[in-house]
Amino acid sequence: MPQRIVILTGAGISAESGVDTFRDKGGIWSRYDYRQVATPEGFVADPALVHDFYNQRRSALAGIAPNPAHYALARLEAEHSGPVTLVTQNIDELHERAGSKNLIHMHGELAKALCSRCGSRHEWRGALSTEVPCPACAEAGCLRPDVVWFGEMPYHMERIYEALGDCDLFLAVGTSGSVYPAAQFVQEASRAGAHTVELNLEPSETFSDFDEAIHGPASRVVPDYVE
Numbered sequence: 001m002p003q004r005i006v007i008l009t010g011a012g013i014s015a016e017s018g019v020d021t022f023r024d025k026g027g028i029w030s031r032y033d034y035r036q037v038a039t040p041e042g043f044v045a046d047p048a049l050v051h052d053f054y055n056q057r058r059s060a061l062a063g064i065a066p067n068p069a070h071y072a073l074a075r076l077e078a079e080h081s082g083p084v085t086l087v088t089q090n091i092d093e094l095h096e097r098a099g100s101k102n103l104i105h106m107h108g109e110l111a112k113a114l115c116s117r118c119g120s121r122h123e124w125r126g127a128l129s130t131e132v133p134c135p136a137c138a139e140a141g142c143l144r145p146d147v148v149w150f151g152e153m154p155y156h157m158e159r160i161y162e163a164l165g166d167c168d169l170f171l172a173v174g175t176s177g178s179v180y181p182a183a184q185f186v187q188e189a190s191r192a193g194a195h196t197v198e199l200n201l202e203p204s205e206t207f208s209d210f211d212e213a214i215h216g217p218a219s220r221v222v223p224d225y226v227e
């Protein structure tokens with residue numbers, strides 16, 4: 001097994017845990033307009049709609065559990081002799097609950113609130129609204145979900161590009177390859193000379209960028225690949 005591994009995951013790895021994906025049939029973006037619920041402009045226009053969108057998804061966190069794919073990636077990190085960096089686009093906490101440690105949430109986390117006034121971050125498992133005061137600055141109306149919306153800079157980009165520039169193996173699991181900059185990570189890894197593998201239910205939009213592709217449900221193909 002190559003030494004330095006970078007893994008990118010998307011909504012597909014959590015699908016078998018009961019979490020909705022975005023672009024599959026009946027997915028989140030077929031029920032919501034992303035401009036209204038996943039952009040800063042949408043939040044300014046209708047904060048209650050955005051809070052409701054994320055409150056519904058946050059309340060579902062308690063009822064979901066990691067699946068064999070999450071556990072296989074946590075085992076890989078624990079057992080592999082070299083560094084394993086797990087970059088997730090997901091805002092659920094299934095990787096943490098499966099035991100992954102070296103984990104980067106590039107699109108933020110559903111169970112966190114961010115104060116747009118004082119910049120403080122808070123563990124948040126309940127509902128957010130414009131009436132809820134920030135625990136730090138005590139102002140109401142300034143708390144938002146700590147997630148990266150379209151048009152916003154994803155988190156930890158320097159650390160991600162550093163890992164990509166130095167990896168021997170890049171795996172993409174359960175992502176359609178339709179959102180940037182994550183969709184370009186495979187090219188960064190290839191430029192660094194890494195072997196790149198797509199593990200997905202079906203070919204993604206960036207399928208042709210990968211050296212290898214294994215298609216099937218993550219809960220089967222990921223443990224098979226990792227073991």
Ligand code: BV8
Nearest residue numbers: 010011012021022023089150151174175176179180201218
């Ligand atoms: C950025 C919020 C600059 C959190 C999300 C105009 C202005 C500004 C930017 C842009 C612009 N036009 C385009 C852009 C870039 C834009 C972008 O990419 N737009 C797209 C629509 C073209 N990107 C941005 O704005 C990003 N910021 O560009 O800043 C910059 C650039 C470079 C460097 C630094 C800064 C910010 C993007 C983040 C947006 N936030 N969500 C939330 O609500 O969750 S995006 C949303 O899509 C989610 O975060 C999700 O993670 C992400 C990707 O989706 P996937 O995870 O891939 O899920 P999807 O449903 O699409 O696919 C699931 C896959 O799983 C499928 O392939 C399916 O086959 C597979 N699958 C299903 N079941 C299974 C399975 N696989 C295995 N097993 C199964 N059982």
